[in-house]
Amino acid sequence: MKTICTSIIGFGAIGQGVAEVLLSKKEYLESLDLDVRVIAVVDSRGATIDPAGVDLAACLTRKRETGTVALEKISGLEVIKTLDHELVIETTPTNIETGGAGLLNMMAAFETGKDVVTSNKGPLTLKYRELQKAAKASGSKFRFEATVGGSMPVINLVNEVLAGNEVRSIKGILNGTCNYILSRMLEEKASYTDILAESMELGIAETDPSYDVEGIDTACKLVILANALFGLEATYKDVEVTGITKITPDALEMARENGYVIKLIGEVSRERLLVAPRLVPINHPLAVGGTLNVASVETELAGEITVTGKGAGPIETASAVLSDLISIYREC
Amino acid sequence: MRISMDLELKDVPGQMLLALQPLSECRANLITVVHHHQKRTPRNTMPVQLVLETKPENLELLKARLEANGVRVVRVGEHRFRESISVVLIGHVIHTGIQDTINRIDKTGFAEVVDLSLSMPGIEMPSSALIKIDAVGKEEIQQALAILKDVSAKKDLLMVLPIGIQA
Numbered sequence: 001m002k003t004i005c006t007s008i009i010g011f012g013a014i015g016q017g018v019a020e021v022l023l024s025k026k027e028y029l030e031s032l033d034l035d036v037r038v039i040a041v042v043d044s045r046g047a048t049i050d051p052a053g054v055d056l057a058a059c060l061t062r063k064r065e066t067g068t069v070a071l072e073k074i075s076g077l078e079v080i081k082t083l084d085h086e087l088v089i090e091t092t093p094t095n096i097e098t099g100g101a102g103l104l105n106m107m108a109a110f111e112t113g114k115d116v117v118t119s120n121k122g123p124l125t126l127k128y129r130e131l132q133k134a135a136k137a138s139g140s141k142f143r144f145e146a147t148v149g150g151s152m153p154v155i156n157l158v159n160e161v162l163a164g165n166e167v168r169s170i171k172g173i174l175n176g177t178c179n180y181i182l183s184r185m186l187e188e189k190a191s192y193t194d195i196l197a198e199s200m201e202l203g204i205a206e207t208d209p210s211y212d213v214e215g216i217d218t219a220c221k222l223v224i225l226a227n228a229l230f231g232l233e234a235t236y237k238d239v240e241v242t243g244i245t246k247i248t249p250d251a252l253e254m255a256r257e258n259g260y261v262i263k264l265i266g267e268v269s270r271e272r273l274l275v276a277p278r279l280v281p282i283n284h285p286l287a288v289g290g291t292l293n294v295a296s297v298e299t300e301l302a303g304e305i306t307v308t309g310k311g312a313g314p315i316e317t318a319s320a321v322l323s324d325l326i327s328i329y330r331e332c
Numbered sequence: 333m334r335i336s337m338d339l340e341l342k343d344v345p346g347q348m349l350l351a352l353q354p355l356s357e358c359r360a361n362l363i364t365v366v367h368h369h370q371k372r373t374p375r376n377t378m379p380v381q382l383v384l385e386t387k388p389e390n391l392e393l394l395k396a397r398l399e400a401n402g403v404r405v406v407r408v409g410e411h412r413f414r415e416s417i418s419v420v421l422i423g424h425v426i427h428t429g430i431q432d433t434i435n436r437i438d439k440t441g442f443a444e445v446v447d448l449s450l451s452m453p454g455i456e457m458p459s460s461a462l463i464k465i466d467a468v469g470k471e472e473i474q475q476a477l478a479i480l481k482d483v484s485a486k487k488d489l490l491m492v493l494p495i496g497i498q499a
Contacts, residue, residue: 251422
């Protein structure tokens with residue numbers, strides 16, 4: 001049995017989802033000869049630490065009841081720098097302006113020779129090359145499937161399953177909130193403002209929805225895909241971005257009468273990174289509804305491959321984190 | 333422009349080459365060839381139908397070269413409006429002089445606005461329009477879109493294009 005000492009840095013919805021999945025998949029992981037031992041769980045107020053393995057169920061209960069997992073006043077960065085472990089699961093909130101704590105955590109993990117699995121887009125959008133360089137320098141593994149499309153596999157699909165294919169372009173719906181809003185506007189013939197309010201009430205849109213509806217989130221994911229799969233050195237500034245705030249119910253209805261739905265589509269190729277509302281034929285593989293994400297990968301040998309799945313949600317995102325974790329240690 | 337052409341070939345070997353060579357010499361782009369092996373005309377020749385793209389000024393030379401090769405050119409017709417596109421425009425579409433935009437596209441001669449649906453929910457509210465454009469080829473669709481893009485940028489309209497189309 002191979003023991004992997006792990007920290008979970010960031011214990012919001014995603015971090016808790018990871019803890020739940022690690023608990024429910026304990027036996028399965030053992031069947032792969034993997035004993036994933038979480039030695040520290042950290043949130044913004046402090047940490048629970050036990051080198052023999054923290055009790056994840058107790059952490060989840062404490063977080064629910066008291067709002068924090070903290071038993072000791074110690075930051076994620078200190079945990080990464082001072083505690084001996086192999087893997088950092090980085091699930092702190094994304095910050096696309098500075099990279100936030102996530103960037104510092106990831107760099108510290110690589111400097112101390114640790115592997116990183118993350119769901120945090122910000123640092124990858126801003127400093128992809130630097131992070132990859134740091135990971136390479138220390139021989140660390142760096143996986144980030146959960147940053148694009150939640151549970152829907154795109155990065156590993158291209159890098160592993162479609163290995164050997166030259167990828168020409170990827171097009172898709174990479175933001176569930178926008179997809180929900182556009183789908184509901186069409187169903188209810190309701191205005192953007194009304195459906196946005198409904199989405200906020202349901203927790204599908206954030207209190208400040210601009211990150212989603214202005215296309216920023218989709219653009220960040222395109223940057224990650226451009227860098228990770230096309231070998232580009234793209235940043236957010238390279239993306240032409242138009243959001244969905246101007247879309248009217250009349251436009252959606254007219255499009256439908258002519259056999260189209262309107263979707264916020266992100267497109268990446270070597271030539272162009274573009275986020276814009278697009279007319280998608282109703283029976284096209286990309287015309288998925290609700291909060292679903294979808295991506296169509298155009299490859300040289302395999303032709304077009306389309307995947308769809310839930311783009312958000314703690315357990316769905318944790319699924320991508322888990323598969324990254326398994327793929328790192330199963331292959332060793 | 334896109335041209336359809338009906339030819340008649342003699343029923344002896346090597347005739348197809350004589351029919352295609354002038355196309356290459358006149359830099360015409362061959363789109364389709366339908367060769368009716370089983371059919372015979374009353375003149376005992378074989379009918380062949382071509383669709384090709386060429387510059388209008390090269391057409392007479394092409395016909396002359398075909399005839400010189402012994403290939404009979406029975407019919408030449410401009411093949412109009414093979415491509416079609418729908419575009420949604422959102423914003424103050426009416427105030428932008430939509431008629432003027434349509435005229436600009438129609439005046440090109442290679443593209444035409446064939447349908448326009450318009451919805452105006454209120455005076456201060458943005459309108460939505462769905463415009464269908466037909467054009468003789470893909471390149472001409474792009475040129476029509478460039479006109480729409482220009483208008484959209486100037487009048488702050490959101491232009492929603494079909495997936496896979498770049499303006």
